[in-house]
Amino acid sequence: MLNFAHLKKGSVIPRKTIYRLSIYLRCLARLRENGISTVSSEALAQAAGVKPTQLRKDLAYFGTFGTRGLGYDVGALSKKISDKLGTSRLQPVILVGVGNLGLALLSYRGFEKEGFEIVAAFDADPRRKRDKQIKQPIFGMDELSIVVKEQGIKMAILTVPAAVAQEVANHLVEAGIVGILNFSPIVLAVSEDVMVNNVNLAIELENLSYFTQE
Amino acid sequence: MLNFAHLKKGSVIPRKTIYRLSIYLRCLARLRENGISTVSSEALAQAAGVKPTQLRKDLAYFGTFGTRGLGYDVGALSKKISDKLGTSRLQPVILVGVGNLGLALLSYRGFEKEGFEIVAAFDADPRRKRDKQIKQPIFGMDELSIVVKEQGIKMAILTVPAAVAQEVANHLVEAGIVGILNFSPIVLAVSEDVMVNNVNLAIELENLSYFTQE
Numbered sequence: 001m002l003n004f005a006h007l008k009k010g011s012v013i014p015r016k017t018i019y020r021l022s023i024y025l026r027c028l029a030r031l032r033e034n035g036i037s038t039v040s041s042e043a044l045a046q047a048a049g050v051k052p053t054q055l056r057k058d059l060a061y062f063g064t065f066g067t068r069g070l071g072y073d074v075g076a077l078s079k080k081i082s083d084k085l086g087t088s089r090l091q092p093v094i095l096v097g098v099g100n101l102g103l104a105l106l107s108y109r110g111f112e113k114e115g116f117e118i119v120a121a122f123d124a125d126p127r128r129k130r131d132k133q134i135k136q137p138i139f140g141m142d143e144l145s146i147v148v149k150e151q152g153i154k155m156a157i158l159t160v161p162a163a164v165a166q167e168v169a170n171h172l173v174e175a176g177i178v179g180i181l182n183f184s185p186i187v188l189a190v191s192e193d194v195m196v197n198n199v200n201l202a203i204e205l206e207n208l209s210y211f212t213q214e
Numbered sequence: 215m216l217n218f219a220h221l222k223k224g225s226v227i228p229r230k231t232i233y234r235l236s237i238y239l240r241c242l243a244r245l246r247e248n249g250i251s252t253v254s255s256e257a258l259a260q261a262a263g264v265k266p267t268q269l270r271k272d273l274a275y276f277g278t279f280g281t282r283g284l285g286y287d288v289g290a291l292s293k294k295i296s297d298k299l300g301t302s303r304l305q306p307v308i309l310v311g312v313g314n315l316g317l318a319l320l321s322y323r324g325f326e327k328e329g330f331e332i333v334a335a336f337d338a339d340p341r342r343k344r345d346k347q348i349k350q351p352i353f354g355m356d357e358l359s360i361v362v363k364e365q366g367i368k369m370a371i372l373t374v375p376a377a378v379a380q381e382v383a384n385h386l387v388e389a390g391i392v393g394i395l396n397f398s399p400i401v402l403a404v405s406e407d408v409m410v411n412n413v414n415l416a417i418e419l420e421n422l423s424y425f426t427q428e
Contacts, residue, residue, distance in 0.1 A: 022417040086427045101318065110399075115420070199418060202236075203237070206328065
């Protein structure tokens with residue numbers, strides 16, 4: 001998927017490497033579930049769908065470890081990656097825009113086991129009747145700054161209509177949000193110290209569409 | 215977002231260019247909505263968040279057009295891109311795995327205006343009670359091949375649990391699906407003539423998490 005985000009100043013690990021670290025972490029989790037305690041770089045690379053040279057290069061950011069001929073310790077490598085990604089403890093996230101997609105993501109249980117908890121939702125019309133019960137509170141936009149500051153929240157999921165996305169993004173950044181997962185189909189203009197990852201489902205389908213034509 | 219997909223044999227336009235064409239198409243749509251009929255490469259590039267040289271390079275795949283000093287005709291360029299992407303007419307898509315996320319995507323209205331219609335859903339347990347009404351029919355997995363073949367469907371959205379994703383993907387490919395939008399957090403192994411685009415929301419959050427650490 002496309003990314004227009006700016007790199008955080010002073011960050012040393014490239015963005016694509018960070019994505020691959022997430023993949024390695026998931027492969028390692030599966031190995032642990034299967035009771036496997038060491039893994040060769042070849043086997044881990046294959047599970048992650050990358051070349052062994054790529055894996056070794058990516059893990060070199062952690063300094064040298066792993067024993068030649070024995071491979072990596074699954075638990076130790078998981079912990080190193082998880083610490084680096086900042087997901088060793090549950091991270092609070094807010095969601096802004098409780099429409100159809102927002103509502104779906106609020107009730108999606110896939111985030112928590114990956115280390116993220118959507119703690120609150122915000123909407124221009126928080127009291128509108130919605131066709132699904134969710135456990136998170138829905139606040140009005142005027143309460144956003146207070147909640148973000150009080151709870152020290154840094155990340156937001158943005159699921160508002162394209163027409164208001166930039167305005168809401170500005171609001172988020174003012175409140176102290178520095179990472180935005182943007183589902184609105186527009187390119188957000190943000191300052192360099194804010195990171196935006198874009199998820200555009202229609203564009204993904206369109207991309208598939210091109211490649212599936214005869 | 216990460217992509218592990220294989221390029222379609224014989225395709226001439228690179229995958230990243232195809233993604234950018236989707237972005238240009240959306241920028242052009244907004245220009246049309248605002249009654250603007252011509253646009254310079256500089257203005258279009260800025261709206262899309264790319265460099266003008268990149269834009270000109272991408273559009274060169276369509277041969278030379280656009281008039282120096284006058285820019286591109288918004289309507290004509292939209293049509294050329296849309297034809298190339300195969301989204302000039304509504305394309306049928308199926309969704310497999312009607313859990314929480316699948317249900318949300320079925321009721322998400324953002325796809326149709328982008329040229330995609332989810333015409334049917336499939337689930338291992340099609341009759342299970344779901345907490346949301348949807349307009350699409352839900353079929354059992356045994357009906358998948360028939361529906362795909364009868365309706366000539368090429369694309370599928372995959373929202374099944376990771377544990378069964380590979381098995382279901384194999385089933386899809388056997389039925390004739392050649393493009394998969396995969397939401398399951400695993401790397402699917404498919405033959406080279408099948409395209410997989412991966413959307414992994416947890417990995418996007420994890421990536422943001424790294425870049426938002428202090």
